Amino acid sequence: MSSSLLVVGSVALDSVETPQESRDDVLGGSASFFSAVATLLGPVRLVAVVGEDFPEQHVTFLRERGVDLSGLQRAAGKTFRWRGRYLQDMVGRETLETRLNVFEQFEPRLTQDFRGSDFVFLANIHPALQLGVLDQVEQPTLVACDTMNLWIETQRPTLEQVLRRVDILLINDEEAVLLTKERNLLRAAAKVRELGPSKVIIKRGDAGALLFDDVGTFWAPAFPIDPIIDPTGAGDSFAGGLVSFLAHGKDLSPAGLRQAMIYGAAVASFCVEDFSLDRFRTLSRDELAARCRAFGDLTRFDEIKL
């Protein structure tokens, strides 16, 4: 039997500008990307909040993919909105506007069913809310967590409480430096692991993601894509791929974790091929399997004898 998987995070309406094209009010948010990706391998439970203006078509899309939306709260007011602009290199970006709207009053409430979830992903929300979720789940097999510079700078004590209860922390390189005051990633990762998570994944955008665990370091490159249409959600897609692979493959060994890293990088590489979640609307199991194999071609080399 497959394990149960829970994500708590944001469902948002994104407006994205790239040097080539723009889109307004498309489906976004960490929990949307995570859950849409997770359904590629099995069911997923979502806890988030949307406003009265949230288009029914997005609800239908997620439900039809197999996302359990019984934890999707609807609140009076508007849905969380984010507007951003990507630079020419399609890596750097500036946030033009963030309107929390209904997200400001969000309080994750888990049904009895959801409390029994085996795998839990705490997307990037206020650490106090992450803590609230951890207090509700009963005996998770694995807890993974994301965070951001704002919480590292303003909510460190609460964030540290969260980290003590987390198995895998996913952060980007700048956040790792900010959290640990160490610029060297090996040293930063070691310091993060002292804070609680036995496994740390440092996301480096188009350079890929590095896993640090008891076995050592593993590097999942970012698959080279041309053209990159919209990088939004790549990190949450990576997390969705990684955690769902662990939940549904249930191989939590170092070897399984390394496969999960590549699987996460594979789905993230599809994410950037279109705006919003659109690439996942058409992505087939065969395309995904082929991309995972292509990661082998990208990194494999014969033994070097000196």
Next chain:
Amino acid sequence: MSSSLLVVGSVALDSVETPQESRDDVLGGSASFFSAVATLLGPVRLVAVVGEDFPEQHVTFLRERGVDLSGLQRAAGKTFRWRGRYLQDMVGRETLETRLNVFEQFEPRLTQDFRGSDFVFLANIHPALQLGVLDQVEQPTLVACDTMNLWIETQRPTLEQVLRRVDILLINDEEAVLLTKERNLLRAAAKVRELGPSKVIIKRGDAGALLFDDVGTFWAPAFPIDPIIDPTGAGDSFAGGLVSFLAHGKDLSPAGLRQAMIYGAAVASFCVEDFSLDRFRTLSRDELAARCRAFGDLTRFDEIKL
């Protein structure tokens, strides 16, 4: 019998500042790094120029390693000097001073012996000089070449003449974008290959290096090192490792090239562990073999079945 390997480039005295430490007038220059690394696998011929002030100890060091210095010219005046400062992240750097000195009048002259070299590396020098070297060598098996933004911006026609006669171009990501006006690396690499080189290697600093050839794309990550003492010469060490591996292994197949990429990344990872060429003074064959194996651990994953 091993193939003959020639490098034409700079021998310099570097002054390096890092947030932790500084060194003045240490041995530097592309040809120094390249040749010191190449001798780990076999002999190498060096063509460069130094001034009257060049310390004899550096000559002795290179000679004792097995570098054929019969092409090292000594000119009236001072040796080429470079002074740079690394930023906190130990990746970004600013050049504080460049004094070409005797390098300004450098004209590579190859002895009859050197003209018969099988493998040629044209380090980053004026494209007219690179062309002069190509006119002197008779029937090289493989020509690899480096360049920089200055030549791309000011000597494009000459550089394009060079590229038509080059098998492997090694450049960094910014140079690739500058050369091709393409920000996407896949597209940039494809455009470079249209200019002549059948193989393009794009160096991305601490993200590693990507190879683009007929077979596809291969990513050699940068091995995570703690602490990084001095990144100067990492790119030239990479080139020295790569080309000497090809010259002395002589497996020019796609599989051999991928091993050469990893071998280059391995020596580059040692380069940054100390100032100047100092790490190569003590580096053992066993350490090098172990680092190559460690690249396997860093990148290897079991087949993913979906």
